[in-house]
Amino acid sequence: MKKSWIIELIRSDAKTLNILQRIWLSVFPGSRNAAQDQSDHRKIFRGLLLHFRPRTVPESTLKLSHAWGLGVMAVVLVFLLLITGLLLKFTYSPFPDRAYDSIVYLNNQIPFGQLLRNIHRWSANGLLLVVFLHFLRVFYTGAFVAPRQFNWIIGLALFTAVIFSNFTGYLLPWDQISYWAITISTSMLDYIPGVGSVLKEWILGGAEPGQATLMNFYAIHTAILPTLLLFFLSFHFWRIRKADGLTIPRSPEEDLSVPGEMAETMPHLITREVALALIVLATIVLIAMFFDAPLADKANPGLSPNPTKAPWYFMGIQEMLMHFHPIYALLVIPVLLVFGLLSIPYINYDVSTVGIWFCSHKGRKMALVAMVFSTIATIAAVLFDEFVTTTVSVGPPNVISNGLLPFAIVLLICTGFYWLVKRSFTANKNEAIQALFTLLMTAFVILTLIGTWFRGAGMQLVWGSW
């Protein structure tokens, strides 16, 4: 019988071990071996850990400059958010007349309440930042080609879930900042022809933010999105395992070859991850000790603050709204961008550049050119629109002159840039698409920075509003 050794084991255990020892062994079966090798206590956790991780990993993927530990940081922040969020759930009441007061009570009366809220808030912002950097890292190391194609899509789903977690959480304090930010963000939907207004009413549970909105956002923020996030996270991890872990880093000269030396996951990978997790934790707690999460006056539907801004991660879109007709700023451009991001892993590339930062030496130069060009062009375009075109146009925005025309110009610049840079560098498709991606991402980041820091009262351009 194959299983007879188990029966043997049980018999011998029953003779030699007492009840407590047998219970211990049932919980930590890995410690049976550790008992013989007292020097290695880590074996106790091995059984559990090696269900998530492979026994060994390629030693080259341990290098920090390959993936920058961004995935680990994101996971740490997600768990920090889950824990602090669970605690906050005990003190928060999701009703327009009580929500704000419950936050004030948390800040002023509950021991460590303010700290808890600060940790939650800064982790949430940190998570967005880390997830964005992670997304850039995966793109620039080519870690989205087969067999990782679908994991890129799962990653985008996770990114979306993180953005909406942040957005739904933004309303909950029910102060002037959150109330008006959610008002203008959801009102942007009104400009989408057909479904927009209906969608807005469904999200708000009515015509304007009120009791139904707060309840919707609370349920989505504290139940639906965390569940989705954990589901997609597990899916994400599983696909990494299925793809044999991270991409193998290499320099542009190296060919795709054998992985090289393997290192034991325990302790080489795990200790690095734990160290990184502790650094993230310490950083967040330090920030939370010195910077309080913002809280303005209680929401007043009759008084809009000046200026009213969307949450910072939507400021790129709000800034676009200043320059394009709403149909283009809120529908055409975002849909094209999302479609572009989804199609990235399914494009037929000329060569495989998996594991090489920025494809090649040429790719690095091209990405730099794209970044510099995009920075200058975006700033110039914003200034031009602000000081030249706005002064001549009066009256409501026009679909042709405020929509199609600037959109066509932007499209022309992007296409022109793609061909020009591809020809002048005699680049392959990988490098040219990377340059285009860099162009668009830089533009979006610049627009976000302008909207967040260089727009003051009445959304006029100002020199620094921080």
Place this chain on the structure above:
Amino acid sequence: MAKEPLSRRSFLNKLWLVLGTVAFAEIIAMVFAFFKPRKPKALTADGDGIIIAGPVDNFEPGTVSAFVRGKFYLARLEDGGFLAMSRTCTHLACTVPWVSKENKFICPCHSSEFDIRGEVANPPAPRALDLYQVRIENNILQVDTARLRKRSRFSAEQVTYPKKS
């Protein structure tokens, strides 16, 4: 190709498929019904949303009065006509205050401006301010806040005039 007679197994399989689809559609419909936005309670005590604004003579021509409870402005134009306008900016739904010094509605959020008729004087607002219906009975103004009327521009037929006495 001759049509094969429907076997019991394939009939039952198809039946399952149909029933499953119906059940799924029912669940979707239930979810939609559950989450359907509900009408907010009317602002007035009797629930019909009609707010009595007062006698015509209370309002000087060329002035704008705010009704906080009804969330609207009552404007009396220079020619004596009345307009009741929503206080919500048509750009991104901020609340627009009336700035009497400049004789304009100026949105604090993104600098949209509207004149006394609610017409866009400065973008980015794309449409004139939304309207509520004004009725005048026995020289008393009534504003129906239950129904919002969207308009793209101002036109003369939107104005309600008191009867000449």
